Amino acid sequence: MESLSAPAHRGCVPRQGLLLAASLLTFWSLPTTAQLTIESVPPNAAEGKDVLLRVHNLPRNLMGYMWYKGEIVGGDLQIVSYVIDTQTTSLGPAYSHRETIYPNGSLLFQKVTLQDTGYYTLQAVDKDFRSKRVTGQIRVYQPVGKPSIRASNATVTEHKDAVVLTCLTNDMGISFRWLFKNQILPHKDRMKLSQGNSILTIDPVRREDTGGYQCEIFNPISSSKSDPLELDVQYDPTLPSPGISDGAIAGIVIGVLAGVALIAALVYFLYFRKTGGASDQRDLTEHKPPASNHSQDHSDNSPNKIHEVTYSLLGFSGQESKKPTSASPSPTGTEPVYAEIKK
Ligand SMILES: *[C@@H]1O[C@H](CO)[C@@H](O)[C@H](O)[C@H]1NC(C)=O
Numbered sequence: 282m283e284s285l286s287a288p289a290h291r292g293c294v295p296r297q298g299l300l301l302a303a304s305l306l307t308f309w310s311l312p313t314t315a316q317l318t319i320e321s322v323p324p325n326a327a328e329g330k331d332v333l334l335r336v337h338n339l340p341r342n343l344m345g346y347m348w349y350k351g352e353i354v355g356g357d358l359q360i361v362s363y364v365i366d367t368q369t370t371s372l373g374p375a376y377s378h379r380e381t382i383y384p385n386g387s388l389l390f391q392k393v394t395l396q397d398t399g400y401y402t403l404q405a406v407d408k409d410f411r412s413k414r415v416t417g418q419i420r421v422y423q424p425v426g427k428p429s430i431r432a433s434n435a436t437v438t439e440h441k442d443a444v445v446l447t448c449l450t451n452d453m454g455i456s457f458r459w460l461f462k463n464q465i466l467p468h469k470d471r472m473k474l475s476q477g478n479s480i481l482t483i484d485p486v487r488r489e490d491t492g493g494y495q496c497e498i499f500n501p502i503s504s505s506k507s508d509p510l511e512l513d514v515q516y517d518p519t520l521p522s523p524g525i526s527d528g529a530i531a532g533i534v535i536g537v538l539a540g541v542a543l544i545a546a547l548v549y550f551l552y553f554r555k556t557g558g559a560s561d562q563r564d565l566t567e568h569k570p571p572a573s574n575h576s577q578d579h580s581d582n583s584p585n586k587i588h589e590v591t592y593s594l595l596g597f598s599g600q601e602s603k604k605p606t607s608a609s610p611s612p613t614g615t616e617p618v619y620a621e622i623k624k
């Protein structure tokens with residue numbers, strides 16, 4: 282049976298898969314040529330689905346197989362046995378009416394339950410009554426239920442309060458993550474996750490923390506999100522939202538503004554001085570060769586260029602990286618300038 286089924290399977294490998302299959306074979310062939318193994322298909326099963334314990338690398342010259350529930354071999358634990366020559370199946374005390382043994386030794390479980398989770402042992406006996414044993418595992422999971430969020434306080438005051446969000450669930454063996462405004466919550470220094478990510482502490486809260494929070498739980502076969510919890514952060518609108526990072530951003534913006542202003546002044550100066558200053562222009566055209574063809578345009582466009590510099594400067598202070606599209610048609614010394622600032 283084994284020798285019949287194996288070539289049939291190989292024949293089915295699609296051409297595109299051959300290369301991958303070849304690399305997998307070289308990877309697997311060393312440790313497994315002689316080693317009997319069991320693979321659970323799928324490795325993690327949802328309750329109610331079917332699971333196949335697939336047997337690989339059976340020894341030759343076999344007489345039959347026995348399957349046992351658990352990691353040890355014992356009469357009471359026998360699920361089923363199979364004699365290859367006579368194709369006879371015998372049921373054991375641990376048979377649950379949902380198992381089917383195939384001639385190649387694989388064991389199918391139908392409609393698995395949580396109680397099926399655990400180890401299963403195959404004993405393969407050859408015609409000289411030598412036996413080999415291998416243990417495999419089935420993992421069955423229930424889909425997770427919908428979690429909910431408990432907040433220490435859904436209305437909090439900026440800089441004054443902390444907020445603790447707890448993800449509530451009855452499911453076990455799950456992972457947690459947090460979503461803010463439908464996105465994975467970006468981590469901030471003010472945030473701390475604890476109890477296996479099930480508790481989110483924000484201390485202190487800031488106005489930008491206002492919005493919907495959800496927790497999501499998942500296991501190998503499913504996931505579920507809580508309803509959003511709306512956190513309302515009260516703040517004094519006359520006060521700017523301070524903090525080190527904001528200060529740093531302000532500093533950077535001011536620095537950039539100063540730099541841009543300086544360069545804008547320089548560009549302005551160069552264009553208005555440019556009556557025949559070939560050496561001055563080389564600096565500007567270095568980054569943008571086509572500019573040399575438009576030397577006539579330069580004088581016409583110079584007010585536009587100044588305008589463009591100002592525009593990109595505004596784009597910066599708004600912290601948006603999008604380039605000014607409306608200004609782009611004018612052919613230009615300012616783009617390289619903009620690129621230099623970005624670095
Ligand atoms: C054994 O037979 C079953 C049923 O035909 C099949 O699903 C399974 O893939 C086979 N196992 C191997 C290792 O070929």
Ligand SMILES: *[C@@H]1O[C@H](CO)[C@@H](O)[C@H](O)[C@H]1NC(C)=O
Binds near residue numbers: 434436437
């Ligand atoms: C929740 O926070 C608000 C604003 O800081 C405060 O007035 C209120 O007393 C807090 N409620 C609880 C239950 O802590």
